[in-house]
Amino acid sequence: xxxRLLFILPLLTLALMAGFFAWSLMSGRDPASIGSVLVxxxxxxxxxxxxxxxxxxxxxxxxxxxxPVIVNFFASWCTPCLAEHPLFTRLAEREGAVIVGIAxxxxxxxxxxxxxxxxxxxxxxGLDLDGKTGLDWGLSGVPETYLVDGQGIVRxxxxxxxxxxxxxxTILPFLKGAAK
Amino acid sequence: xxxxxGHFSLILALxxxxxxxxxxxxxxxxxxxxxxxxxxxAALTQAFLVLLAFGALTQAYVTSDFSVANVVANSHSAKPLxxxxxxxxxxxxxxxxxxxxxxxxxxAAVALFGANLPDTLRSxxxxxxxxxxxxxxxxxxxxxxxxERVFPAPADGNGLNPLLQDPGLAFHPPxxxxxxxxxxxxxxxxxxxxxxxxxxxxxxxxxxPWALAAWCFLTLGIALGSWWAYYILGWGGFWFWDPVExxxxxxxxxxxxxxxxxxxxxxxxxxxxxxxxxxxxxxxLSLLGTFLVRSGVLTSVHAFAQDPARGLFIxxxxxxxxxxxxxxxxxxxxxxxxxxxxxxxxxxxxxxLNNLLLCTLAATVLLGTLYPLFLDLLTGNKVSVGPPFxxxxxxxxxxxxxxxxxVGPFLGWKRAELGPALLRLxxxxxxxxxxxxxxxxVIDSRKTLAALAFGFGVWLVVGSLMxxxxxxRTGTLRTIPRATLGMVVAHAALGIVVLGSxxxxxxxxxxxxxMKPGDRISFAGYDVRLDRVEELQGPNYIAERATLSxxxxxxxxxxxxxxxxxxxxxxxxxxxxxxxxxxxxxFYATLGEGDARQGWVIRxxxxxxxxxxxxxxxxxxxxxxxxxxxxRLRIGAPSRRPLAQPAE
Numbered sequence: 057x058x059x060r061l062l063f064i065l066p067l068l069t070l071a072l073m074a075g076f077f078a079w080s081l082m083s084g085r086d087p088a089s090i091g092s093v094l095v096x097x098x099x100x101x102x103x104x105x106x107x108x109x110x111x112x113x114x115x116x117x118x119x120x121x122x123x124p125v126i127v128n129f130f131a132s133w134c135t136p137c138l139a140e141h142p143l144f145t146r147l148a149e150r151e152g153a154v155i156v157g158i159a160x161x162x163x164x165x166x167x168x169x170x171x172x173x174x175x176x177x178x179x180x181x182g183l184d185l186d187g188k189t190g191l192d193w194g195l196s197g198v199p200e201t202y203l204v205d206g207q208g209i210v211r212x213x214x215x216x217x218x219x220x221x222x223x224x225x226t227i228l229p230f231l232k233g234a235a236k
Numbered sequence: 237x238x239x240x241x242g243h244f245s246l247i248l249a250l251x252x253x254x255x256x257x258x259x260x261x262x263x264x265x266x267x268x269x270x271x272x273x274x275x276x277x278a279a280l281t282q283a284f285l286v287l288l289a290f291g292a293l294t295q296a297y298v299t300s301d302f303s304v305a306n307v308v309a310n311s312h313s314a315k316p317l318x319x320x321x322x323x324x325x326x327x328x329x330x331x332x333x334x335x336x337x338x339x340x341x342x343x344a345a346v347a348l349f350g351a352n353l354p355d356t357l358r359s360x361x362x363x364x365x366x367x368x369x370x371x372x373x374x375x376x377x378x379x380x381x382x383x384e385r386v387f388p389a390p391a392d393g394n395g396l397n398p399l400l401q402d403p404g405l406a407f408h409p410p411x412x413x414x415x416x417x418x419x420x421x422x423x424x425x426x427x428x429x430x431x432x433x434x435x436x437x438x439x440x441x442x443x444x445p446w447a448l449a450a451w452c453f454l455t456l457g458i459a460l461g462s463w464w465a466y467y468i469l470g471w472g473g474f475w476f477w478d479p480v481e482x483x484x485x486x487x488x489x490x491x492x493x494x495x496x497x498x499x500x501x502x503x504x505x506x507x508x509x510x511x512x513x514x515x516x517x518x519x520x521l522s523l524l525g526t527f528l529v530r531s532g533v534l535t536s537v538h539a540f541a542q543d544p545a546r547g548l549f550i551x552x553x554x555x556x557x558x559x560x561x562x563x564x565x566x567x568x569x570x571x572x573x574x575x576x577x578x579x580x581x582x583x584x585x586x587x588x589l590n591n592l593l594l595c596t597l598a599a600t601v602l603l604g605t606l607y608p609l610f611l612d613l614l615t616g617n618k619v620s621v622g623p624p625f626x627x628x629x630x631x632x633x634x635x636x637x638x639x640x641x642x643v644g645p646f647l648g649w650k651r652a653e654l655g656p657a658l659l660r661l662x663x664x665x666x667x668x669x670x671x672x673x674x675x676x677x678v679i680d681s682r683k684t685l686a687a688l689a690f691g692f693g694v695w696l697v698v699g700s701l702m703x704x705x706x707x708x709r710t711g712t713l714r715t716i717p718r719a720t721l722g723m724v725v726a727h728a729a730l731g732i733v734v735l736g737s738x739x740x741x742x743x744x745x746x747x748x749x750x751m752k753p754g755d756r757i758s759f760a761g762y763d764v765r766l767d768r769v770e771e772l773q774g775p776n777y778i779a780e781r782a783t784l785s786x787x788x789x790x791x792x793x794x795x796x797x798x799x800x801x802x803x804x805x806x807x808x809x810x811x812x813x814x815x816x817x818x819x820x821x822x823f824y825a826t827l828g829e830g831d832a833r834q835g836w837v838i839r840x841x842x843x844x845x846x847x848x849x850x851x852x853x854x855x856x857x858x859x860x861x862x863x864x865x866x867x868r869l870r871i872g873a874p875s876r877r878p879l880a881q882p883a884e
Contacts, residue, residue: 063569066513067562070520074555076610077527081547135748139837142829174750175834220809 094210099127099202100192104182107159107167114182118156122206124231126155128178129190129200131162132170137199140217141174147223148177153231157181160190160198203230239304242292243383246333249285249340250373252278256343256366260359264431272355275362276347282369283344290324290337293382297324303389306330306382312395314776322406323396328530328546329382331409335526336372338410338417343369346421346446353442360428361421368420371553379546395776398803398810404464412457412484416522418450419491423519426512427561430568435508440501443515445864447498450518451491452860458484459853470811470826472746472841474737474849477626482605483525489598490518493591500587504649505575507584510591512572513565520558521598527554528605579651586644593637600629631689638692638734641727642699646706664702668695679743686742693738696731700724722863729855736848745842748828752835760842762823763787769827769836777801779812782827782836786816798827798838822846 094100102116119125128144130137147153157178159167164183171178184190193202196215203212203226212226256278263271296304297320300313310327311320319326325334343365350358376382400406425443429435461484466474475481494514500507527550578584604621611617642664646657658665672691676684704724707716747759751766758764767783779801786793796814803810816823822843830836 060566060570063509064566066517067559067566070555070558070562073606074551074559076606076613077551078548079613080609081551138748138750139828142831142834142837145834 107181120208127202132166136217144177239383242289245285245288253369261363264356264359272359279343279347283340286340305384311393326400329380361424364424408460415454419519421446422515426515452857455857467813487521493594509569516561645703664699689738693734700727718866726859732852739845750835796825
């Protein structure tokens, strides 16, 4: 009898897997979305010293002006940040997007030097030297980017560098949709 | 008119497949010769009809017939001819038609070359093959009709997914499908054997060429896909453990196990029910791959249109094929009696170890691929199972597999001594230890595991060649069977793949730098200068092309021109990597985002031994083809004997 059970085992494994597949197809989940606890919730607190000398501190008031805001955590030591940087430049120059840059665990001079070299697309910029604000925002590394609507609610969260495709398919529609 | 002809012949093909899938089966059960003879002519007719349909769709693509919805969605008049043709299978409907075509062609091949098969076995194989065809043809006709018309016809099409507009990818799907679908024949043979209740040496010999052919094509298909990922995705890697890559790797592992276990059935009349199970699994895993890609259950770079209705259909089909096969297996396989007895240390024992390890590898890949899906459904947690998991699980299981791989051919059938076999391999062992030590001291003293893996690669190459040398000592090169020669080539080629993968992933050098025209950087001993970045107009894209002058020791060495293409119709960007190779290493450059004011992001990689990965894979497939040309497979087994064939 136990020998026969052994021969039925492959069939049982298949039944189990098929059950999961059917469940998955029916549930209508989107495998591409990466969950973030922040999406749909008010953005965490912002209270950071300004990155650029002579500017007022960066507070969360900027997230509640009625205009959509892009919040980008970056660092001069981070290579993927380099890759996504021109996209932010384009967003700021061509779309007039409000982009808030937060230098994460980065020395002020290094970050400023980096922006000087590559161009500075940030309307406002803060410095999160000890990384505590990053913790509040649920950051797992840099770069990460948040789309915040004019009421201070986080609508999207990108982990890793944004791409041309994110720009066209998510960010631009978000800016247009939220502006109405 | 022609698309309607295509549609119509597809409907006829379905009708013929229904006949082919039922009457010969009935004939085999009743011993009716006329019903059994129907199988052969039906298989040829079905292949002709599907070929006609495929030709009709190709014609619509080549002439850019925009009254056909499929052409509108996936083609564009400004596309080069090669991509108009490859566009036929560069979409969901067309690729399913290619599946059905290859399936029907394999059926026709069994009908043509299966003259030496017993009538009942051939009829059953053809019928099972036709029943699989029924599933695919019905799927095409009811959910994914490639011949649907649009009215009024638009002026131009939407263009093919730019990622697919590449010579490497034009041939990747046909090769991969030849592999996937080739395993349908071994599946059909397994089911037919279960129906007949008979698995013997003759059966194994008949199955072997089909399993070998499928395996060779799958090897080439996977290699081509990996090469494509290497130079089009532009991150310097060659294997990303993407669900779709995994989906093709699983049937390959099961198919490799099948190739080896079928030898035991053929030579020693043992491992019968296990071999039948592997034949069912190899094809089931191929179908599983198709299901995972097409249903939208998992996310991946292969973005075909995803539709739950199609997903449910493929799932039902997967269940019918796999579930039906495994149910029959659970019912009939316990009656299969094994023949040959053997000691644990023997050729049989080594092949069982090979099978256990290969199946563990396949199970590991399956688990890693499906675990995120299961966890998400059960708990809502999103996890991503990536390279760290596979490096930690897959690679260690390879170590005993590779270690045993060279020893197996030195062991005799039935019973063998491990000591003398190892003694004959001492040179290979010494050479690989030296290679590992050299790698550790000369190349990188921090990467111990890489050096060890490199040693394993050398062990595979030298150990396999030594088994050949051992044979030559006892005979001459000409008297060695092609099957043995093929085995040696394939085993040594695997070593070459291992060497290439280890070197590329462990000892590569990379640099990412923002550069403006005129900027120079030094990179791994080379002096790289960005000369200029210019705009180009391609047939259906606009591109930025960077020109990098590479010099070494003050002398010009080579010029690299990576591109970034924007496909205007789809508004998608693709990077076209520039690779300069000397077969020992690749100099690899990509052009990233940027503009004249800020400069461009340039990524440079120096990938040691990278070309060996694909050279090795091609050689591996070549080994399979050499084995396929073996005399004993051409003449086939003369007659079925009640007892085992004598060991060689």
